[in-house]
Amino acid sequence: MPELHQLTATQLLEGYRTQAFSPLDVAETLISHIDQWEPHINALYTYRPESLLETAEASTRRWAKGEPGGALDGVPITLKELIATKGMPVPGGTGLGEQAVAREDAPPAARLAEDHALVVAKTTCPDFGMLSSGLSSFHGLTRNPWKLACNTGGSSSGAGAAAAAGFGPLHVGTDIGGSIRLPAAWCGVVGFKPTLGRIPIDPYYVGRCAGPMTRSVEDASLMMTALARTDRRDAMRLPPEEIDWLDLSLEMKGLRIGVMMEAGCGLPLDDEIRRHVEQAAKQLEAAGATLVPLAPVLTREMLDGLDQFWQARQWGELLKLSSEEREKVLPAILAWADGGERLSGVAALQGFQQTMAMRRATEAVFDKVDAVISPSTPTIAFPAEWPSPSNDPRQPFEHIAYTVPWNMGEQPAISLNAGFSSPETSPALAANMPIGVQLIGPRFDDHFVLKLAHQLETRLALPLRWPMLPA
Known part of the structure; x- marks a missing residue:
C-alpha cells in the first residue's frame, strides 16, 4: 500500500469518502x-x-459531516509563484522591482480555492520565467x-x-515555450499545456498557458474540472464548454498518429530518447492507430525570429529595473537579453511575425493526422547549475524546438513519462533518468489529448517508481 503522500488525488478523495483517512x-x-x-x-516558496x-483541519470537519466544499476538498496542491495569490507578492524569480502584494487570486488559484484544495506552497521558478532551468537569483537552485x-x-522548475x-x-x-512539458519530462511526471485560453x-x-503537473493523466484530467472554468479577467479565454474531463x-x-522525430533545428536528439518515443508510438499502433511519419514544423528562421522578439520583450522588462537591480539578475539572462537593446523595432516585429509562421505550420499538420x-526534449539530463541544456546564454532556446511551436500554434500538448534511461548506454549524469514523450492534438481538442495520453499511459504500464531520499 503506498504511503499517504504517494496517493493520487483520486485515491485521496476515495479515502476521504470512506473515512479511511482524513485531510x-x-x-x-x-x-x-x-x-x-x-x-x-x-x-517551495512561501511554505x-x-x-x-x-x-x-477545516477540510477534515467538512468530510466528517459528509459535506465536502468542492470537488478537490482536502487535496494538496502547489501553485507556481508566477500565479498570483491574494496577500503575497509575485517575485518573478528575481524579487526585484516593485513587489506589490497581490490583491486577489489569479484565475487558476481562484478556481482551486473554490474547490477547497489545500495549498501546500508556491513553487520556484527562474528569473522572469525565462529559463528552462531550476536556477533563480531569488529562489536559489532547485534540483531534480x-x-x-x-x-x-523550467520554468515550472519547483x-x-x-x-x-x-x-x-x-x-x-x-x-509559454515548454515550461510545463520540459520539467515534466526531465522530472518524470505528467505536464499538460492546454489550448490557449482553455484555462x-x-x-x-x-x-502563455497554465496547466496541470501531476503523476498521472487521470489527476491532470481531474484538475481540468476546476482550472478550465471561465474567468473574464482573461480576454483571450475560450467560451465556456461542458466537458466531462473524467x-x-x-x-x-x-x-x-503523426510521428515527428526530428525538431527541424536545435539540439540533436539523444538516441535513447528516440528509442523510447518510437516504442511509445508502437504502443499506439498496437492499440489500432495508424502511424504517419511527419516532417518537422519548426525552421531555423522561426526559432531565431522568436528569439529576437523575446530578447526585445525581455529587455523591456529589464529597463523597468534600476541599473543596480539589473546587476542582480542572473548573468545568463543579462547576456541574452542585452541583444534586445540593439534590435530595431522592425527587427523585433519581424521576429514576432515568426509566431504567425509557426501557427500556420502547426495547424496544417492536422490536415493529415489526428494527433502527433x-x-x-532532445536531451535526457543536464547539470543542475546550468541555465539551459546548451549552457550558452546566446543560444538559450535550442532545447525547446519540440515544444515551442505548439505554444505559438495554440494546440494542446502533453508530456508523460515513457520510461528511464539505461545506465549501460547513457553517460553517468543521464543514467536512470526519466524520458518524456509528447502528444499534441488540434486546437480546442484538449479532452482528446488527455484521452490519448491516458491510453498511452495505460499501455506503457510503467511500474510505480519514486526518487530515493538522498543519504
Whole structure:
C-alpha cells in the first residue's frame, strides 16, 4: 500500500469518502515528507506548514459531516509563484522591482480555492520565467529529485521537482515555450499545456498557458474540472464548454498518429530518447492507430525570429529595473537579453511575425493526422547549475524546438513519462533518468489529448517508481 503522500488525488478523495483517512492525516504525513526532502531540492516558496494544517483541519470537519466544499476538498496542491495569490507578492524569480502584494487570486488559484484544495506552497521558478532551468537569483537552485546533480528544467522548475518528490498529487505550472512539458519530462511526471485560453490566466500573453503537473493523466484530467472554468479577467479565454474531463475512454482504431522525430533545428536528439518515443508510438499502433511519419514544423528562421522578439520583450522588462537591480539578475539572462537593446523595432516585429509562421505550420499538420507524437526534449539530463541544456546564454532556446511551436500554434500538448534511461548506454549524469514523450492534438481538442495520453499511459504500464531520499 503506498504511503499517504504517494496517493493520487483520486485515491485521496476515495479515502476521504470512506473515512479511511482524513485531510489532516494527509497534511501531517506530507509535512513530515517535505521536511525530509525540501532541504535537498529547494522546490517551495512561501511554505507555511501551520497554515496547511489549519486548512486541513477545516477540510477534515467538512468530510466528517459528509459535506465536502468542492470537488478537490482536502487535496494538496502547489501553485507556481508566477500565479498570483491574494496577500503575497509575485517575485518573478528575481524579487526585484516593485513587489506589490497581490490583491486577489489569479484565475487558476481562484478556481482551486473554490474547490477547497489545500495549498501546500508556491513553487520556484527562474528569473522572469525565462529559463528552462531550476536556477533563480531569488529562489536559489532547485534540483531534480531523481538525481540532485541534474537540472529540473523550467520554468515550472519547483512544480516539476515537487510533483516528482511527492509534495502532494496536484501542481500548477505555466508554459509559454515548454515550461510545463520540459520539467515534466526531465522530472518524470505528467505536464499538460492546454489550448490557449482553455484555462484562464492573468496576466495573459501570446502562447502563455497554465496547466496541470501531476503523476498521472487521470489527476491532470481531474484538475481540468476546476482550472478550465471561465474567468473574464482573461480576454483571450475560450467560451465556456461542458466537458466531462473524467471520461478518458477512447476508440483508437482508425486514428492517424503523426510521428515527428526530428525538431527541424536545435539540439540533436539523444538516441535513447528516440528509442523510447518510437516504442511509445508502437504502443499506439498496437492499440489500432495508424502511424504517419511527419516532417518537422519548426525552421531555423522561426526559432531565431522568436528569439529576437523575446530578447526585445525581455529587455523591456529589464529597463523597468534600476541599473543596480539589473546587476542582480542572473548573468545568463543579462547576456541574452542585452541583444534586445540593439534590435530595431522592425527587427523585433519581424521576429514576432515568426509566431504567425509557426501557427500556420502547426495547424496544417492536422490536415493529415489526428494527433502527433514526438519527443518532449532532445536531451535526457543536464547539470543542475546550468541555465539551459546548451549552457550558452546566446543560444538559450535550442532545447525547446519540440515544444515551442505548439505554444505559438495554440494546440494542446502533453508530456508523460515513457520510461528511464539505461545506465549501460547513457553517460553517468543521464543514467536512470526519466524520458518524456509528447502528444499534441488540434486546437480546442484538449479532452482528446488527455484521452490519448491516458491510453498511452495505460499501455506503457510503467511500474510505480519514486526518487530515493538522498543519504
